[in-house]
Amino acid sequence: MAAPYDLNDDSVVVIIGSGAGGGTLGNELAQKGIDVVVLESGARHEYEDFINDEWDSFAQLAWLDHRTTGGGWRVAKDFPNLPAWIVKAVGGTTTHWAGASLRFQEHEFKTLSHYGKVEGANLLDWPITLAELEPYYAKAEDKMGVTRTNGIEGLPGNNNFKILKAGADKLGYKECHTGNMAINSADRDDRMSCQQTGFCFQGCKWGAKWSTLYTEIPKGEATGKLEVRPQSHVVKIEHDASGKVNAVVYADKDGKLHSQKARIVAVAGNSIESPRLLLNSASAKFPDGLANSSGQVGKNYMRHTTGSVYAVFEKPVHMYRGTTMAGIIRDEAKHDPSRGFVGGYELETLSLGVPFMAAFLDPGGWGRTFASAMDSYANMAGLWIVGEDMPQEQNAVKLHGELKDQYGMPIPDVWFTDHANDVAMRNHAYQQGQALYEAVGATRSFPTPPYPSTHNLGTNRMSEKASDGVVNKWGQTHDIKNLFVSDGSQFTTGGAENPTLTIVSLAIRQADYIAKEMAAGSI
Amino acid sequence: MTTIYEQRPGISRRELLKRGTIGAALIIAGNAVISPDRAWGMETTALKPETMATLIKLARDIYPHDAIADRFYAIAVKGHETKAGTDEAHKTLIEDGIADLDKRAGANGYRGLGWEDDRVAILRDIETTPFFQAVRGDLVVSFYNQKELWPHFGYEGESYSKGGYIARGFDDIEWL
Numbered sequence: 108m109a110a111p112y113d114l115n116d117d118s119v120v121v122i123i124g125s126g127a128g129g130g131t132l133g134n135e136l137a138q139k140g141i142d143v144v145v146l147e148s149g150a151r152h153e154y155e156d157f158i159n160d161e162w163d164s165f166a167q168l169a170w171l172d173h174r175t176t177g178g179g180w181r182v183a184k185d186f187p188n189l190p191a192w193i194v195k196a197v198g199g200t201t202t203h204w205a206g207a208s209l210r211f212q213e214h215e216f217k218t219l220s221h222y223g224k225v226e227g228a229n230l231l232d233w234p235i236t237l238a239e240l241e242p243y244y245a246k247a248e249d250k251m252g253v254t255r256t257n258g259i260e261g262l263p264g265n266n267n268f269k270i271l272k273a274g275a276d277k278l279g280y281k282e283c284h285t286g287n288m289a290i291n292s293a294d295r296d297d298r299m300s301c302q303q304t305g306f307c308f309q310g311c312k313w314g315a316k317w318s319t320l321y322t323e324i325p326k327g328e329a330t331g332k333l334e335v336r337p338q339s340h341v342v343k344i345e346h347d348a349s350g351k352v353n354a355v356v357y358a359d360k361d362g363k364l365h366s367q368k369a370r371i372v373a374v375a376g377n378s379i380e381s382p383r384l385l386l387n388s389a390s391a392k393f394p395d396g397l398a399n400s401s402g403q404v405g406k407n408y409m410r411h412t413t414g415s416v417y418a419v420f421e422k423p424v425h426m427y428r429g430t431t432m433a434g435i436i437r438d439e440a441k442h443d444p445s446r447g448f449v450g451g452y453e454l455e456t457l458s459l460g461v462p463f464m465a466a467f468l469d470p471g472g473w474g475r476t477f478a479s480a481m482d483s484y485a486n487m488a489g490l491w492i493v494g495e496d497m498p499q500e501q502n503a504v505k506l507h508g509e510l511k512d513q514y515g516m517p518i519p520d521v522w523f524t525d526h527a528n529d530v531a532m533r534n535h536a537y538q539q540g541q542a543l544y545e546a547v548g549a550t551r552s553f554p555t556p557p558y559p560s561t562h563n564l565g566t567n568r569m570s571e572k573a574s575d576g577v578v579n580k581w582g583q584t585h586d587i588k589n590l591f592v593s594d595g596s597q598f599t600t601g602g603a604e605n606p607t608l609t610i611v612s613l614a615i616r617q618a619d620y621i622a623k624e625m626a627a628g629s630i
Numbered sequence: 631m632t633t634i635y636e637q638r639p640g641i642s643r644r645e646l647l648k649r650g651t652i653g654a655a656l657i658i659a660g661n662a663v664i665s666p667d668r669a670w671g672m673e674t675t676a677l678k679p680e681t682m683a684t685l686i687k688l689a690r691d692i693y694p695h696d697a698i699a700d701r702f703y704a705i706a707v708k709g710h711e712t713k714a715g716t717d718e719a720h721k722t723l724i725e726d727g728i729a730d731l732d733k734r735a736g737a738n739g740y741r742g743l744g745w746e747d748d749r750v751a752i753l754r755d756i757e758t759t760p761f762f763q764a765v766r767g768d769l770v771v772s773f774y775n776q777k778e779l780w781p782h783f784g785y786e787g788e789s790y791s792k793g794g795y796i797a798r799g800f801d802d803i804e805w806l
Contacts, residue, residue, distance in 0.1 A: 159788035162775055265795075266803040273806050304794030312790045422805045427785065429800035461785040465774035473692045473757075473766055474750060481774070482695060485784025547806065 112144050112334050117368035119144045120621070121355050122375060123341045123384065126199020127610040128594035129375030130319025131250075133335075134327035135618030141625065143333045144367060145324075146357050148340040148376075149195035154321055157202070157310030161462045164309035168202055170195040172518070174379070175507055179524035181556050185470035190521035191410075192559040193377055197337050198320025200377065200561070201607070202310045205432035206290040206317065207455060208253040209604035210244050213237040214442055215450075215495065218600045221442065222449040228497035228526055229407055233599040234571040234580040243612040251289035251317040251611065252296055260292045261285045262301060265429025267456045270420075270488040274543035275436050282437040286455070289317035289607075290430060296322065305458070307431040339365075342514045344372055344388040344397055344590070352397070352590045358514050371589045371621065371630060373582075375614075378408065378563035378596040382504045383519040385567065385577075398567070398584035398592075403576050405505060407498035407568055408521065409601045410560035412529040414492045415457055416540030417468065418549035419483040426458040426488050434490075439539065440603045448531040451603045452494025454540060459489070467558050480553060488544060492536040493562070495603045497526035504566050523560075562606050567596040581620040582613060589630045593617055655741065656683040656700065663704070670701050676714035676721055681728045685710060685765070687741050688731070691749050692766055693773055698782060706773040710765070720764075727761030 112119050120136055122129045125147040133145045149170075158164040169192065176183040176190045183190075194200045214221040216233040224230070248256040255261050262285045264272065275283035290311075291300045301315040314321050327333035338360035345354040345366070352372045358364055374381045382405035386396035396404050434456030441451050459467060461484055469477060502524060506517035525533075537554040544552050570576025573585035582597050584590045593614050595606050602609070624630045657664040658679045663686070664671040674682050682704075689703040714721035732739035734752045743749045756762050773779070780787050789795060 159790045162771065263801060265800045269801065269803050269806055301796075302794030303796040303800035304789050306789070313794075420805075423784065424803060425784070425786075425799065428789075428795040428798075460787070461780055461783045462771070462775045465770050471766070474753075475694055478694045481693070481783060 112142060114365060114367050116142070117353065118142060118370050119368070120371045120373065121146060121367055121369035122373045122593065123355065124199055124375035124377065124380075124594065125197050125319060125324060125335060126194070126375065126377065126594065127201050127204075127319065127607045128614045129373065130198065130201065130323045131611050131614035132373055132375065132593045132618050133333050134319075134323035135615055136621065137327035137330045137332035139618065139622045140330075140332060141622060143327065145333065145335045146339040146341050146355065146367070147197050147199075147335060147337050149197060149199075149337065151197040151335070151337040152310070154310060154312055154314045154318075157312045159304070159306045159309060159312065161309065161460045164306075168194045168196050168310060172512060173510065174518055175510065175520045176522070177520060178502065178522040181470070182523070182559055186559050189559045190523075191377070191379055191563050192561050193563065196320075197324065197335060198318045201318040202320055203308050204561075204607055205307050205605070206288040206430075207432050207435070207605040208248065208251060208287050208289045208608040209453070211237060211240075211602040211604055211609055212440065215600065215602040218450070218495075225449060225497060225528060227499060228528065229500045230498060231568070231570060231575055231599050234569055240609075240612055240616070243616045244608065246615050247608055247611040250322075250615075251608070252291055253608070254286065254288045254290070254292050255284070256287065259295070262288055262290060262292045262430055262433040263303075264434065265303060265456075266424050267426035267429070267458055267488050268434035270424060270544070270547060271434045271436065271454070271456050271490060273547045277546035278539070278543050280436050280438040284435065285433040286435045288430070288433055290433070291315045298322075301430055303429040305427045305429060305431060340514070341376070341384060342387065342516050344374075344384065346390065346392065346397070346587070350392055350587060352587055362513065364514075371591065371625070373591040373593045373617075374567075375593040377594055378566045379504050379519050379521060381592060381594055381596045382566040383506065386506050387516045393586075398577050398586045398590055400586050401570075401574050401576060403568060405566050406500050406503045407565040408502040408504055408523060408563070409496050409498055409565040409598070410523060410557075411562040411564070411601055412452060412492065412494040412496040412525075412532045413557040413562075414533050414537060415489055415555040416492070416537060416544065416552055417487050417489040417555055418541070418544030418552035419480070420486045420488065420547075420549055423485045424488045425485060427460055431458055432456055432491070439536070446535055448528045448535065450495030450528070450532065452492055452532055452536050453603050453605075454536065454543075455491045455493060457489045457491035468553060468555055470556065480551070483551070488549075490540055492533065492540065493603065493605060494532050494536065495601050496529045498565055498568070498600055499524070499526055562595070562601070564595045564598040564601045564606060567592045569597045569599045582617045583620070591617060591621070656686060658683055665700055670704070672704050672708065674711050677711050677724060681725055682707070682711060684728045684731065684740050685724070687749075688753075688765060689769055689773065691746060691753060692769055694746065695782070698779060702776055702779055703773065705776060706769055707765070709768060709772055723761055723764060727759070727765070730756070730761070
């Protein structure tokens with residue numbers, strides 16, 4: 108039923124990427140009768156193909172193209188070629204994500220106004236408000252089946268949650284529950300309910316967790332207005348003499364280049380590939396890259412202030428059983444500068460299997476300290492810290508000066524250094540996390556450093572003024588009217604919340620805008 | 631090709647004693663490393679068997695799990711033998727790295743140091759070298775990714791085929 112479009116068809120909207128942003132936008136446009144071609148660099152693995160094995164799944168799904176890193180973050184030392192743990196497959200990182208679906212808080216759209224100037228940070232207010240986004244949050248929650256919205260029951264708490272909740276009670280935290288999760292707690296939308304399998308990060312083999320792979324994309328295809336081309340790696344966006352984009356050049360699975368004509372192009376390749384593509388599309392007319400008159404493309408790279416706390420108890424926990432992230436404490440998500448930092452953070456349950464625990468508990472660690480921690484694996488509980496990090500101009504996705512990929516395009520070089528505010532927040536969260544577990548009898552706990560980034564944000568940021576950012580309030584680039592950005596790289600600031608719900612909400616809203624403007628003939 | 635096989639026959643207890651190996655020490659015989667109880671053996675072609683025996687000891691010193699047998703450490707490091715067979719630079723990295731360990735350890739070599747603490751002190755001095763980084767970086771996957779070891783850690787692995795944990799204890803904690 109999927110409509111195959113001709114390479115010379117210049118009436119189509121071409122979307123680059125099929126994850127939370129691109130997959131959602133594609134379906135929304137197709138539902139409105141607009142012709143869409145989605146170019147996805149990865150292959151199509153249906154959910155029955157997913158693998159309940161951490162390294163095998165990583166080999167199947169992870170984005171492993173050559174990348175380099177720099178800056179002061181520990182990832183650059185421990186995982187120099189893996190700045191981010193994201194996915195190259197149809198469905199993008201919605202195959203891997205944990206399902207946590209939280210709305211931003213009102214003040215998080217207005218951080219510069221609310222926090223005031225922060226030395227060394229490039230804070231800016233979003234050009235939209237929570238009130239403007241609320242109707243779209245509501246649509247996204249319904250679409251994704253988010254628990255504790257639309258009358259949907261919360262997920263049952265697993266062992267790891269029970270420990271978190273007991274600790275939260277001891278510390279006096281008030282807002283602790285099994286989360287707002289885009290994971291079915293009962294059958295819904297022709298998808299079954301969560302079977303507490305674990306392995307949420309390896310792709311849900313039941314389809315209980317929302318992913319564009321088996322929701323938005325097949326729904327879009329069923330309209331006959333959406334074509335997804337897997338293994339189509341975009342290398343360049345081209346434009347006409349007037350400066351409007353008009354074609355996208357991509358390599359197929361054999362490395363052969365094709366050019367797909369386009370009426371509109373929407374970039375949704377995640378916050379590393381999206382700016383890289385705009386920079387690599389530099390031309391005589393746009394020598395600094397597309398949509399980069401502000402010089403902000405690739406800048407202000409954010410990755411959330413993260414970290415984990417794992418703790419060992421006298422008796423077994425088996426934290427890996429059940430939904431990985433169905434557990435949250437929201438009390439620290441508020442903005443309360445008396446803690447010594449601006450912004451806030453969430454605490455969410457997390458577990459890793461033995462193979463990944465060995466790789467990530469204390470990267471580079473060895474000896475008895477490390478081995479005895481691993482010996483206590485069955486008795487461990489774990490949580491993840493996710494908090495707002497400060498945008499900084501020097502934290503950036505840049506083009507590598509020498510290294511190129513197989514298509515001759517410079518590879519991305521991802522620079523990141525924590526802001527002092529990020530460090531203060533992480534230390535506070537480590538302290539709270541360790542205190543929480545000690546309150547329920549932990550005999551040992553580990554403040555585990557951040558993993559390669561899963562929340563990549565901000566590198567094509569949204570701004571009121573064209574001089575401050577790359578896109579306007581609709582995700583439309585300030586410089587080129589028919590070029591859009593549809594992923595988390597639009598984020599002006601990161602908030603404390605897992606970003607997917609906001610990415611999906613922005614994509615639904617952007618689809619309305621694109622349809623309206625197309626109908627009006629203005630793009 | 632390296633092989634790990636069980637029940638290697640052919641070496642008598644008398645022979646073993648003649649070689650002067652007692653206790654938990656690995657035995658070198660010809661081109662093979664053999665476990666003291668002769669439960670398994672491993673032939674080498676690219677690396678010296680002595681090198682392989684030291685690698686196994688080194689692997690245990692890096693991730694010391696006293697309840698896990700040498701065999702699993704041998705499986706975890708055999709990739710170096712395979713790689714050394716086709717990659718001369720890797721062979722040199724490993725042989726030179728092990729020779730350096732032996733030199734630092736003195737007359738009886740690395741394996742001859744009886745106390746783990748003495749061996750670990752040497753490793754702390756070389757932990758930033760490409761040799762140590764290569765061995766540890768490979769080992770963290772090749773050791774902990776062995777499914778046979780997961781029961782030791784209390785990890786149950788794949789669960790989809792068993793219907794997940796919805797009826798198998800996802801919320802069975804009772805001690806809280």
